[in-house]
Structure formats: structure tokens, C-alpha cells
Amino acid sequence: MDLFNTERRVVETAEALAGRLGDDPHHTVAAAAMDTAGRIHTAVNVYHFTGGPCAELAVLAAAATADAGPLITIAAAGDRGRGLIPPCGRCRQVLLDLHPDVLVAVPTPTGPQVRPIRALLPDTYFFPDADARRLVRFNKRHYDAIASGRKTVTIRYDDPIAVGAALFVFEDDAEHRTLEGTVTGVEPHRLDRLTPEHARLQPGTTMTELRESLMSYYPEMPPTAEIHVVTFSLDPGAALPSVT
Incomplete structure (x- = not known):
């Protein structure tokens, strides 16, 4: 997926910090x-022969703090101009267990992209006791309709969503x-x-309009794809008192 402006900020922050690391081999x-409030947390790795933490794990700790x-x-970036780098296998497993909806x-070859963490670790083991907070992403244009209770259904393709409590977040929302x-x-x-x-x-709304909308959002979705109709509700007090 192409990057939103908020996601690009995360990449740029990682690359800028990597550029200041100098020649320290550790x-x-x-x-x-980035957290759901838009704050960006940063950290660096600690290289050591006993197995110091990767930068991705260090930033999880910084964010939790x-x-x-x-x-x-x-996002992670390497020193000495290496630029954006993907996480190692251990970091992928930790991210999947602790932040299963992170991008x-x-x-x-065409530049930075974002991937759901599950796409970077398919057919993996899920730690049953992780009990991670779940997120559901929406386009920011849907905020008013969801907040007012007018929109209570979304249709998703290749986007696993679990029944239960979730925090609804709105993509690239200033x-x-x-x-x-x-x-x-x-x-x-x-x-x-x-x-x-x-x-x-x-x-x-017609089925033709719905299918055209889905195909514009999921251009690689085949006509016979399995999709999921997801119903949701707001918790008491979460909705706006009035939305015009």
C-alpha cells in the first residue's frame, strides 16, 4: 500500500534518526x-554479542513507557545511508503478537510501502496470551457517519477483523x-x-455501485473473492452528541 502523509512522517523520522547515529558500532x-494519538516514538538498537534488542523492540518499549x-x-532505518529496512523474523513475531494491526x-523497488504485519509473517504461530488491543481502520471521510451511528457496516477483503472490542482509527486524519x-x-x-x-x-445504493467502490479500493480483488461483511457498533458515550 502507498504511504499516507502520516505514515511518511514515521519513515522520515526513522531515517533522520538513523542518519545521526554516526560510527557507533553498538x-x-x-x-x-506512531500511536493512535499521532505521537511518534523513537529508539535505536543495542548491538551486543549476547543478543541486544533490535530497534523495533526498543521502540515498542519506549512507546509503552x-x-x-x-x-x-x-518503520526502521539503517545507519550509513542504508535507508529503510524491513524487520527481522523475531521482530515480526513480536509485532504480530503485541500489535497485530500495525502497518x-x-x-x-518503487519506494517505501506499508504492509500489514500479518502479511510479513504468513502461516505463523499466534501467541494465545498476547491479548493485544485490536484496531479497525477506516477512511477518514467516514468519521462523521460512524460517529453519528449512521454507518455500522464495512466490507473488507484480505483484511482479517475479529469480533470483539476494538479501537476505530481513521487513516491520515490530521x-x-x-x-x-x-x-x-x-x-x-x-x-x-x-x-x-x-x-x-x-x-x-445499488450492488453495481458497491462492487465498483470495492474494486476501486481493492484493485487486485478477483470477482469471485471471499469478502467479509463486518458489522460494528460504538460503545456507549463514544458517539458524537450530534453530527451535521
């Missing part, structure tokens, strides 16, 4: 991570608004067999 990688809560984006910045809510249901359907009843279409 600190060769910098990491930056600042009571950051769940993290939404993380990780990785280098590609105000870093969040809403406390609950995912109440996740129903699998085949896209080509999806009906207005399955999709819980609002009056005035």
Missing part, C-alpha cells in the same frame, strides 16, 4: 512508531480521532454472490 539501526497504547505504523514500512467500539459480526461471502441483504445496503 547503535546501527533506528526505529520510529509513554503509555502509547496500540501502535498503527512502524510496517518496507522498502520496495486530528487523529478515534472511537471506542465493538465488532459485532464478521460474515464471509463470495463477492459475485453478495446480495443487498448480505451487504446491508443503504437505500439508494
